[in-house]
Each structure stands twice: as C-alpha cells, then as structure tokens.
Amino acid sequence: MASSICVSCHRPAVAHCYTCHKPVCKNCAVKSGEGSFCSSACAENYAKFNARYKGEGRSSFLLKLVKLTLLLAILAGAGVFVAAKVLQIPYFVELLKKLGF
Ligand SMILES: [Zn+2]
Numbered sequence: 001m002a003s004s005i006c007v008s009c010h011r012p013a014v015a016h017c018y019t020c021h022k023p024v025c026k027n028c029a030v031k032s033g034e035g036s037f038c039s040s041a042c043a044e045n046y047a048k049f050n051a052r053y054k055g056e057g058r059s060s061f062l063l064k065l066v067k068l069t070l071l072l073a074i075l076a077g078a079g080v081f082v083a084a085k086v087l088q089i090p091y092f093v094e095l096l097k098k099l100g101f
C-alpha cells in the first residue's frame with residue numbers, strides 16, 4: 001500500500017503525521033506530547049493550532065460578541081435617556097414619550 005510507506009525514507013510507516021497526514025516510519029517520525037509528526041514544522045503547527053483552538057476558540061469569540069452587543073445596547077439606551085432627561089434634546093424627549101417613559 002502506497003499510503004503506508006514513509007514519505008522520507010520509504011520504509012514501512014508506523015504512523016501518520018497529525019498535521020498533514022503523511023505516513024511516517026518509526027525513525028523519521030517527530031514525536032511530541034501531542035502525537036507523531038512528519039517534521040518539527042508540522043509538530044509546531046499542530047501545537048499552534050491546538051493552542052489557538054483551546055485559547056481563543058469560536059465559543060469565546062461569540063461570547064465576546066454577545067457581551068459587546070449587550071454593552072452597546074445598554075450604552076445606546078443610557079445615551080437616549082441622558083439626551084432626553086438631562087440634555088432635554090426634543091428628538092429624544094419625543095422618542096422616550098413614544099417608548100412610554
Ligand atoms: Zn506533516
């Protein structure tokens with residue numbers, strides 16, 4: 001099988017690179033805490049990808065976005081309130097009346 005021959009030395013492969021999935025043999029595989037890789041570059045890429053995935057994952061990005069949207073909504077609401085009650089800007093006074101304040 002072509003897929004089970006090491007890409008570097010063409011001996012039978014024992015593992016596949018975690019990053020690029022190339023087959024590697026025992027001698028050529030770069031071992032790290034994460035698994036086996038065809039090169040140290042692939043091992044670094046995998047570590048970087050893992051760190052990014054764990055640290056600033058999609059869920060925390062969404063959470064930030066939700067928090068930011070909430071903050072903006074609160075600020076906008078407070079801004080309208082201040083404009084009407086403190087600054088007495090007619091447009092905002094009318095706006096608050098329409099909203100029932
Ligand atoms: Zn690789």
Ligand SMILES: [Zn+2]
Pocket residue numbers: 006007008009010011024025026027028029
């Ligand atoms: Zn090899």
